[in-house]
Amino acid sequence: MRAILLTATGGPDVLVPGEVPAPRPGAGEVLVRSEAIPVLYPETMLRSGAFPIPLDKPFVFGTQAVGIVAEIGAGVDSAWIGQRVMLGSNTFGTYAELVCVPVDGIVAVPQAVSPEDAAAVSMSGSVALPLLERAALTGTETVLVEAGATGIGGYLVQLAKEFGAARVIATAGGPEKGDRARELGADEVIDHRAADWPQRLAEVLAGTTVDVVFDSIGGESASALLDLMTPLRGRMLSYGWLSGAPAQLSAMDVIGRGLTLVGCAGPAWLAGVAAARGAVLERAATGGITVLSDLRLPLEQAAEAHRRLGERAALGTIVLRP
Numbered sequence: 001m002r003a004i005l006l007t008a009t010g011g012p013d014v015l016v017p018g019e020v021p022a023p024r025p026g027a028g029e030v031l032v033r034s035e036a037i038p039v040l041y042p043e044t045m046l047r048s049g050a051f052p053i054p055l056d057k058p059f060v061f062g063t064q065a066v067g068i069v070a071e072i073g074a075g076v077d078s079a080w081i082g083q084r085v086m087l088g089s090n091t092f093g094t095y096a097e098l099v100c101v102p103v104d105g106i107v108a109v110p111q112a113v114s115p116e117d118a119a120a121v122s123m124s125g126s127v128a129l130p131l132l133e134r135a136a137l138t139g140t141e142t143v144l145v146e147a148g149a150t151g152i153g154g155y156l157v158q159l160a161k162e163f164g165a166a167r168v169i170a171t172a173g174g175p176e177k178g179d180r181a182r183e184l185g186a187d188e189v190i191d192h193r194a195a196d197w198p199q200r201l202a203e204v205l206a207g208t209t210v211d212v213v214f215d216s217i218g219g220e221s222a223s224a225l226l227d228l229m230t231p232l233r234g235r236m237l238s239y240g241w242l243s244g245a246p247a248q249l250s251a252m253d254v255i256g257r258g259l260t261l262v263g264c265a266g267p268a269w270l271a272g273v274a275a276a277r278g279a280v281l282e283r284a285a286t287g288g289i290t291v292l293s294d295l296r297l298p299l300e301q302a303a304e305a306h307r308r309l310g311e312r313a314a315l316g317t318i319v320l321r322p
Helices: 041-048 115-135 151-159 175-184 197-205 221-228 251-255 267-275 277-286 299-310
Strands: 002-006 015-019 029-039 064-072 084-088 098-102 106-108 141-145 165-172 188-191 212-215 235-238 260-263 293-298 317-321
Touching (some): 015 299, 029 084, 041 299, 064 098, 064 115, 106 277, 115 212, 115 267, 115 277, 115 293, 115 317, 165 175, 165 197, 175 188, 188 197, 221 235, 221 251, 299 317
Parallel strands (some): 141 212, 165 188, 235 260, 293 317
Antiparallel strands (some): 002 015, 029 317, 064 084, 084 106
16 A cells, blocks of 8 residues: 655655555454545654654654544444544554554544545644633633644634633734634734744733733743733643744743643643544534645645645645545
């Protein structure tokens, strides 16, 4: 079968198309014929070596896909055969025509949702929902959503007022993405490409404060936001490293201001994200969320998809088609 192999750690060109043996499902597994494969920002970090992968190279890359269950292993309900499902894999292997995963790693896709839309919404939307639930918004609060035009941030902007935000301020990279964030529901937008964007945020706040920060940028900018947050009840939910590093904060930075830093990572957090996939797909089916998708490329152009993500050129999820 055709697949995309990670041949080394490095730039997008280390993703190389090739032929590999087709997998077969073992006990408790399903074999899925892929229809749509999302290209995810965390995958670009794994490819580049930001996070070490304990697997010998080359191996088939990718962590999610949408497709039709073609075969089942022992102990799996035969009703799954022919069903369209969204799948997640902790052992990679999804940039391929066929993918084998445990049955507990799949979620049924509603008939009203196309394979491409299911692939585009599943990861980012299923992170946004737990973030909003963890934020416990009260209905009167101001929130800041970093990178609020695409991906997780785009879904946070869409849903924040439904979950209790009174005012939504977003950051975005450039005028086009700024317009997108406003279309999605942001009340104000700040260009985070400027090094002094936290100062611009202070001007927008005009003496008020931010109650909740959804921090996807991390790095040094996080510390510049602390004095703009509401003392005693301000919360920063840290879930991304778009700057290349997590929020550079010490315990004293938050304790001294009476703030709360919430780390949204680790096995328990990821289990909650996985559990939210069904709810996100149902929202996509009923119009409760606008799917943010960008290009649809052939599987063989996985390297080009990674290149576009690295250049921050995409306005939504890029989906590969086998």
